Amino acid sequence: MEYASMKIAIGIDVHKEKCAAFAVFAGLGEPRPKHTEFLNKFNEDFRRFTSDFKGMNELHDRIQDHEVEILIENSTKSHDIYWMLRQLGLNVTVAHATDLYRITMSKTKNDDNDARELAGYMRRRMMGENEFHEAHIPSLEVLKVREICRFALNDRADLSALKCQIRAHLLIRGWKLTRAYKDITSVGALREIRAFKDPVLLLDSAKAESLKKRMKETEKVMRYLMQDNPVFKVIWSVPGFGILSATYLTCMTDDIARFEDGRSFSASMGLTPRLYESSDKPHNCGISRRGDAALRKLMCQATFVHIYHAESFISEKYKRLKASGKHHNEALVACANSMGRMIWKMVVENRTYGSAPGDLAAARSMADSEDLFELMEESDSE
Numbered sequence: 001m002e003y004a005s006m007k008i009a010i011g012i013d014v015h016k017e018k019c020a021a022f023a024v025f026a027g028l029g030e031p032r033p034k035h036t037e038f039l040n041k042f043n044e045d046f047r048r049f050t051s052d053f054k055g056m057n058e059l060h061d062r063i064q065d066h067e068v069e070i071l072i073e074n075s076t077k078s079h080d081i082y083w084m085l086r087q088l089g090l091n092v093t094v095a096h097a098t099d100l101y102r103i104t105m106s107k108t109k110n111d112d113n114d115a116r117e118l119a120g121y122m123r124r125r126m127m128g129e130n131e132f133h134e135a136h137i138p139s140l141e142v143l144k145v146r147e148i149c150r151f152a153l154n155d156r157a158d159l160s161a162l163k164c165q166i167r168a169h170l171l172i173r174g175w176k177l178t179r180a181y182k183d184i185t186s187v188g189a190l191r192e193i194r195a196f197k198d199p200v201l202l203l204d205s206a207k208a209e210s211l212k213k214r215m216k217e218t219e220k221v222m223r224y225l226m227q228d229n230p231v232f233k234v235i236w237s238v239p240g241f242g243i244l245s246a247t248y249l250t251c252m253t254d255d256i257a258r259f260e261d262g263r264s265f266s267a268s269m270g271l272t273p274r275l276y277e278s279s280d281k282p283h284n285c286g287i288s289r290r291g292d293a294a295l296r297k298l299m300c301q302a303t304f305v306h307i308y309h310a311e312s313f314i315s316e317k318y319k320r321l322k323a324s325g326k327h328h329n330e331a332l333v334a335c336a337n338s339m340g341r342m343i344w345k346m347v348v349e350n351r352t353y354g355s356a357p358g359d360l361a362a363a364r365s366m367a368d369s370e371d372l373f374e375l376m377e378e379s380d381s382e
Contacts, residue, residue: 011118
């Protein structure tokens with residue numbers, strides 16, 4: 001059955017396996033009976049559909065004769081859906097989740113209601129009412145680098161968990177190595193671990209070797225992809241950033257010109273304090289934690305290394321905050337905020353950090369160390 005063209009606002013609640021879509025009439029006046037029939041049929045058929053090209057193609061074929069605007073909520077999966085829909089020629093907007101109060105504050109939160117609310121947000125936007133900020137969507141090339149970085153982050157986490165597993169296995173059996181290896185997965189330590197002929201330890205040692213080899217290969221890929229990137233070169237010059245943290249910050253920053261100043265850049269990583277006002281008295285609370293959690297963690301790690309390997313206003317700020325009685329984590333996060341502001345200015349001005357080659361090499365070695373997280377925990381407990 002054919003339907004006359006109309007304006008439609010569609011909200012899509014995105015998930016890994018299935019999406020939920022809801023469409024509403026976004027034209028002037030009341031929809032015609034045929035339009036209402038079309039929308040009801042669409043909402044029934046696309047209440048659940050697959051989050052792949054097959055599902056997106058089916059959605060495209062159904063609405064291709066209409067003027068459609070689609071809204072999805074920002075998440076890791078939304079970028080994949082965004083590019084699938086864009087390649088099909090559809091108009092898609094991605095909204096910051098924190099702006100969608102009707103969804104975040106809802107007492108009846110489910111996929112159907114979320115899709116319905118998203119459609120409502122988009123309909124009101126088409127009518128001239130803007131209730132949310134658009135999320136920046138990176139290019140497919142940048143998304144590829146992000147995937148590689150997350151691949152490396154997962155491997156690091158797996159290796160860290162594996163080290164704990166090996167130590168626990170040795171401990172409960174009362175087995176000891178000839179010395180206390182700083183890295184339980186080093187060549188010498190794995191040689192001794194295999195000597196126990198324990199099947200679990202043999203599997204653990206094989207997994208450790210595989211992870212380390214893969215991590216080295218991933219690092220080579222990142223170096224190759226970033227070799228001509230001017231933003232990476234600026235970040236890479238700052239003592240404290242390793243190959244992974246510099247690459248991840250580069251691809252997550254993407255177009256730094258979209259940030260009006262260093263504060264907004266740090267705010268995008270969730271490193272600025274939330275402000276609470278009561279009785280006309282402002283109170284700074286904890287950091288907002290907006291943005292990517294992995295990036296925020298890497299920024300704090302890079303700042304930690306910078307403090308111990310560079311003499312700068314950031315390391316001086318850390319000493320000053322500690323001397324005033326601030327806890328290590330509070331001082332570190334405050335310095336990470338300053339680090340973000342400094343990097344924004346350096347990138348905007350295309351200016352690299354001046355540091356002695358030896359100090360820079362030592363900082364990079366520590367930043368890429370597999371034991372960095374343990375070193376940070378030790379500092380936190382002091």
